Amino acid sequence: MQLEEDALVVGVDVGGTKIAAGVVNAQGQVSGHVKLPTDIRSVEHTLQSIASGIRSTIQTTQGSSQRIKAIGLGIPGIVDPLQGVCQLSVNLGWRDVAVKTWLEQELQLPCFIENDVSVAALGESFYGVGKGLENVVYLSLGTGIAARTIIHGQLFRGTHGMAGEIGHVVFDPAGPLCRCGARGCLEALAAGPALARRAEDELQQGKASLLAGFLQESAGTGLRAEHVFAAATRGDALAEQILHEAGQHLAYSIYLLAMNFDPQIVILGGGLAAKGSPLIEAMRAGLTYWMQQAPVFRKMFSQEAVRLASLQSDAGIAGAAALAIAESKTRSLLS
Amino acid sequence: MQLEEDALVVGVDVGGTKIAAGVVNAQGQVSGHVKLPTDIRSVEHTLQSIASGIRSTIQTTQGSSQRIKAIGLGIPGIVDPLQGVCQLSVNLGWRDVAVKTWLEQELQLPCFIENDVSVAALGESFYGVGKGLENVVYLSLGTGIAARTIIHGQLFRGTHGMAGEIGHVVFDPAGPLCRCGARGCLEALAAGPALARRAEDELQQGKASLLAGFLQESAGTGLRAEHVFAAATRGDALAEQILHEAGQHLAYSIYLLAMNFDPQIVILGGGLAAKGSPLIEAMRAGLTYWMQQAPVFRKMFSQEAVRLASLQSDAGIAGAAALAIAESKTRSLLS
Numbered sequence: 001m002q003l004e005e006d007a008l009v010v011g012v013d014v015g016g017t018k019i020a021a022g023v024v025n026a027q028g029q030v031s032g033h034v035k036l037p038t039d040i041r042s043v044e045h046t047l048q049s050i051a052s053g054i055r056s057t058i059q060t061t062q063g064s065s066q067r068i069k070a071i072g073l074g075i076p077g078i079v080d081p082l083q084g085v086c087q088l089s090v091n092l093g094w095r096d097v098a099v100k101t102w103l104e105q106e107l108q109l110p111c112f113i114e115n116d117v118s119v120a121a122l123g124e125s126f127y128g129v130g131k132g133l134e135n136v137v138y139l140s141l142g143t144g145i146a147a148r149t150i151i152h153g154q155l156f157r158g159t160h161g162m163a164g165e166i167g168h169v170v171f172d173p174a175g176p177l178c179r180c181g182a183r184g185c186l187e188a189l190a191a192g193p194a195l196a197r198r199a200e201d202e203l204q205q206g207k208a209s210l211l212a213g214f215l216q217e218s219a220g221t222g223l224r225a226e227h228v229f230a231a232a233t234r235g236d237a238l239a240e241q242i243l244h245e246a247g248q249h250l251a252y253s254i255y256l257l258a259m260n261f262d263p264q265i266v267i268l269g270g271g272l273a274a275k276g277s278p279l280i281e282a283m284r285a286g287l288t289y290w291m292q293q294a295p296v297f298r299k300m301f302s303q304e305a306v307r308l309a310s311l312q313s314d315a316g317i318a319g320a321a322a323l324a325i326a327e328s329k330t331r332s333l334l335s
Numbered sequence: 336m337q338l339e340e341d342a343l344v345v346g347v348d349v350g351g352t353k354i355a356a357g358v359v360n361a362q363g364q365v366s367g368h369v370k371l372p373t374d375i376r377s378v379e380h381t382l383q384s385i386a387s388g389i390r391s392t393i394q395t396t397q398g399s400s401q402r403i404k405a406i407g408l409g410i411p412g413i414v415d416p417l418q419g420v421c422q423l424s425v426n427l428g429w430r431d432v433a434v435k436t437w438l439e440q441e442l443q444l445p446c447f448i449e450n451d452v453s454v455a456a457l458g459e460s461f462y463g464v465g466k467g468l469e470n471v472v473y474l475s476l477g478t479g480i481a482a483r484t485i486i487h488g489q490l491f492r493g494t495h496g497m498a499g500e501i502g503h504v505v506f507d508p509a510g511p512l513c514r515c516g517a518r519g520c521l522e523a524l525a526a527g528p529a530l531a532r533r534a535e536d537e538l539q540q541g542k543a544s545l546l547a548g549f550l551q552e553s554a555g556t557g558l559r560a561e562h563v564f565a566a567a568t569r570g571d572a573l574a575e576q577i578l579h580e581a582g583q584h585l586a587y588s589i590y591l592l593a594m595n596f597d598p599q600i601v602i603l604g605g606g607l608a609a610k611g612s613p614l615i616e617a618m619r620a621g622l623t624y625w626m627q628q629a630p631v632f633r634k635m636f637s638q639e640a641v642r643l644a645s646l647q648s649d650a651g652i653a654g655a656a657a658l659a660i661a662e663s664k665t666r667s668l669l670s
Contacts, residue, residue: 135494147595151486158597159470160635168631169594181630259504260482260595262493295516296503300495 004069008061009324010054010109012073013116013316014038016091021053022314023061023068024321028127030314032060043097051106070110072324073099074119074316080161081114081327112327115161116316117270120309121148122155122326123319124267129310137263138309139166139254141279142270145187147253149261155326166253167191186253190246192225192272195279198242199223209238225272225279232278240278247282254283255290258301269309280308339404343396344659345389345444347408348451348651349373351426356388357649358396358403359656363462365649367395378432386441405445407659408434409454409651415496416449416662447662450496451651452605455644456483457490457661458654459602464645472598473644474501474589476614477605480522482588484596490661501588502526521588525581527560527607530614533577534558544573560607560614567613582617589618590625593636604644615643 005026013020019038022030034056039049050073058065077089084100086092103111114122121138130136136150145167149156156163167187168180175184176194188194199211200223214227231239254266272279284303291298311318340361348355354373357365369391374384385408393400412424419435421427438446449457456473465471471485480502484491491498502522503515510519511529523529534546535558549562566574589601607614619638626633646653 151491152489154487156486159599160597162631162635163595163597165594165597165631165635168629169591170625170629173628182628185629256504256591257595259500260498260592262495262498262500264494290505293508293517294503294505294520296497296500300497300500 006067007069008064008067009069009321009328010057010071011317011319011321011324012050012054012071013119013320014050014073014075014092015316016040016076019050019053020317021057022317022321023057024318028318028321030317030321032057033314033317034060038092040093043094046092046094047097047099047102047106051103054103054107068109070112070324070328071103071107072119072320072322072327073103073111073113074116074320074323075099075113076116078161079113079115079118081112081157084111084113086113110324110328112324114155114320114323115148117146118148118155118157119319119323120269120311120315121150121267121319122322123311123315124269124309125150126322126325127311127318128315129267129307130265133264135261135263137164137257137261137266139257139266139268140270141191141250141268141272143192145191145253145270147257149263151261164257166257169253169256171249171252186249190249190253190279195225195228195242195246196223199228199238202238202242207238210234210236211238229278243278243282244285246279247284248286248289250279250283251286251290254287254306255294255297255301258297258305262300263305265305265307267307267309269315273308275308341402342404343399343402344404344656344663345392345406346652346654346656346659347385347389347406348454348655349385349408349410349427350651351375351411354385354388355652356392357652357656358392359653363653363656365652365656367392368649368652369395373427375428378429381427381429382432382434382437382441386438389438389442403444405447405659405663406438406442407454407655407657407662408438408446408448409451409655409658410434410448411451413496414448414450414453416447416492419446419448421448445659445663447659449490449655449658450483452481453483453490453492454654454658455604455646455650456485456602456654457657458646458650459604459644460485461657461660462646462653463650464602464642465600468599470596470598472499472592472596472601474592474601474603475605476526476585476603476607478527480526480588480605482592484598486596499592501592504588504591506584506587521584525584525588525614530560530563530577530581531558534563534573537573537577542573545569545571546573564613578613578617579620581614582619583621583624585614585618586621586625589622589641590629590632590636593632593640597635598640600640600642602642602644604650608643610643 021034023032039045076091078087086097117140124130134153139147147164168185172184176188178185178188210231228239356369358367374380411426413422421432452475459465469488474482482499503520507519511523513520513523545566563574
């Protein structure tokens, strides 16, 4: 995964509220950080704010802008990377936006776009805890749940870019409704909003819990997953029960991913995968259960194979840079 | 996937009772068929009978034996293809047999070995219903259940050669014991022996069924999956119930494979995947259920994407030849 010695790429993390960009060298070091608010008044405004962020970070290289060979962007939504089109982004309010063509005309540099979870998986496999591994699963736990895999050292997209959509596998057909329209998807059972919703439902049923106090303090904005974590840390029985069940579901999803992909490691990323998170602890207890139940799983996998994502604040930028490098090489733009 | 115009390879289907070998040309045509009983008196005897089959098929090429560039073998068991070692084959009575080294010394030709299900998947993707596709899942339904995938046009093995071991995923922790040691694996719920065992258990509980007659006629050898199929075809309620439940489990496994691998097609092979099989019909009903339940699955997959394996009697030989060609190319032995 080498660039020419002095080549640079730009990585851009496009979020619904902010855009972060930086210049990345062949060693994966990020410099020239730029952060600006995402202007979502219109598609044109949003694209202009992205271009503006890119121009600002390029300016920090001073006289070396000719060393910049490509631009990578991670976008929260459904992306067709070959056409360079974002088909749908709820956060950005986009539908069928030809991001690649627009930016390439504006900036006169090759641009590559991908879904933000895919970009995070690439970043971890280029620069993070999966560095140098050929066969890696990245599982993103946050508002949504999705997996992305690196196979034969490459991002594996599947036929429709939907490989790894484990978050929308139904685990419990009688479970809560998911935003995808199904009932009891993993995401509706174990993602952040699911934990909060479950807590509120139980409170409405009259369950006693510290969470009742948190709900009151929230002054109408409702509970969040963090409230469930905080209550569990203080020994609250309802919060512990909610996390126990979500942990079991997450463990089963890792079991499924391991049996399907037989990866070297499974990397946990996303907002809910912080170190010491009670959800991760609950998931580990669930993994122990499945290893006890299933000898084949025990033989091929271990707790040590589940790792937390290692890239911190620059994860989005570094991942987008990894995308630019991987795609440039595939298309022979770089040596 | 071309060989030099006139190059040939030998494909060998090593079974517990018979060995089938043939010469395969660059177009995938099989000639010089040889079939002989597997001599399982000792490892040495078995290897000698394999070598003998290979020599016999090579002799059919008459003066052209120098055109033969490599030998591929499909083996029923756990195989380390890189080392060329069969780690375990219950059918052959093998443990840690260095097949590749032994045959290469004996025959003075490059030899490649793989698990027989992997070989079948390669064969379908080279010459069968998956020809030319980049992203294919092959699901083998027989005495065991296992999936193998072609990703980026290559056989995907995973870290320990265990990618696609969906047969040993626990679907029902309270279910019947599987030979792997777990309870309620897919294989223990839906493979051939599981259908027969379930039928016998129900008969013992006193259920009325045509299967009672079949069991009596079997004169102590017990029921087989074919008996359950035959009874279902004649409208037997117990047989239909057994197939309905197995079909639901198989459909869920295809749903899982599709969500994980987002394949162009899923190919069903193995002894239970014959055309018109009542098990396949039950599985299709299950797929319809999951498509109704899960909009994301419905969007990315269809009944038409489930196809029956198309290679018939030469499947094992052609698949082993495909292995020899794929591996020879990887290792630059062929142009």
